[in-house]
Amino acid sequence: MARQAKVVRILHVEDDVMDAKLTRLFLKRMGYDNFDITNVRSAEQGLEILRKENFDVVVSDYKMPGMNGIEFLEKLRREGNGIPFIIFTGEGEERVAMEALNKGANRYITKNSAPAVLFNTLARYIQEVVAEKEREEKARRTKQLDRITSQSQSASKMLTAERRGKETSIDSSSFINEHLDLIILGLLLEKPMTASEVVEELKRKFGVLVNPESLRAPMEELEEKGIIEREFSKEDKSFVFKLEEGMENLLHGPTLSREMLTRFLRLTEGFKINEQ
Secondary structure, X not given: OOOOOOOEEEEEEOOOHHHHHHHHHHHHHOOOOOXXXXXXXXXXXXXXXXXXXXXXXXXXXXXXXXXXXXXXXHHHHHOOOOOOEEEXXXXXXXXXXXXXXXXXXXXXXXXXXXXXXXXXXXXXXXXXXXXXXXXXXXXXXXXXXXXXXXXXXXXXXXXXXXXXXXXXOOOHHXXXXXXXXXXXXXHHHHOOEEHHHHHHHHHHHHOOOOOOHHHHHHHHHHHHOOOEEEEEEOOOOEEEEEEOOOHXXXXXXXXXXXXXXXXXXXXXXXXXXXXX
């Protein structure tokens, strides 16, 4: 029975061509049409392709010419790659399986099972580790949004005080630097923008000209944390930044409200930060 689900990109590292073909064939026949499998025949090839492309999970054999599965896993983790990792081991290799788990593998499978059991287990493990990774990413994004929420509250209070005529002196550079990620996120809530459009909006709303280079770090941080994403626009001949898919739901949740960020931008509309 076909399973309607999002595409899962799988890197299958297997030196035995027949085993690789059987894995693809069984998963296809079992209805996992959303599994997009890329096969490579060595850990070295796996490392190379992972540096160029994004995958959701690695499925690797243990015994391979050159670098074995655990050495491959260790290399990935040393490079800071936390991609979910499932390793195949042979019968009687429980020690290898335990070593793999201790070194960062998410699951292991022994090859001595009947094909139906083996590939059902593999499919289940793939779905489990991908879901676990998504939950971790969501928790990480939520933590980042918690920090932004705190910034939003303090910034709104400061700007409200200024609007009411209280003695609040705001230094332009320190204000922008402290809240730049929040401000960028608020702007992108309104519409997708290029970096130059973000600079223009900062000048219009805050009366401050920001060097485009100073946007690089906060925008890359928001992108790495899965909060925003970029797409190349042929029309503008530049990258357009927008909220990552699914972030709208988070922003409507209890962690951070769209209204809070919108209020922050409204408070700053036409507001000129004191130049020091």
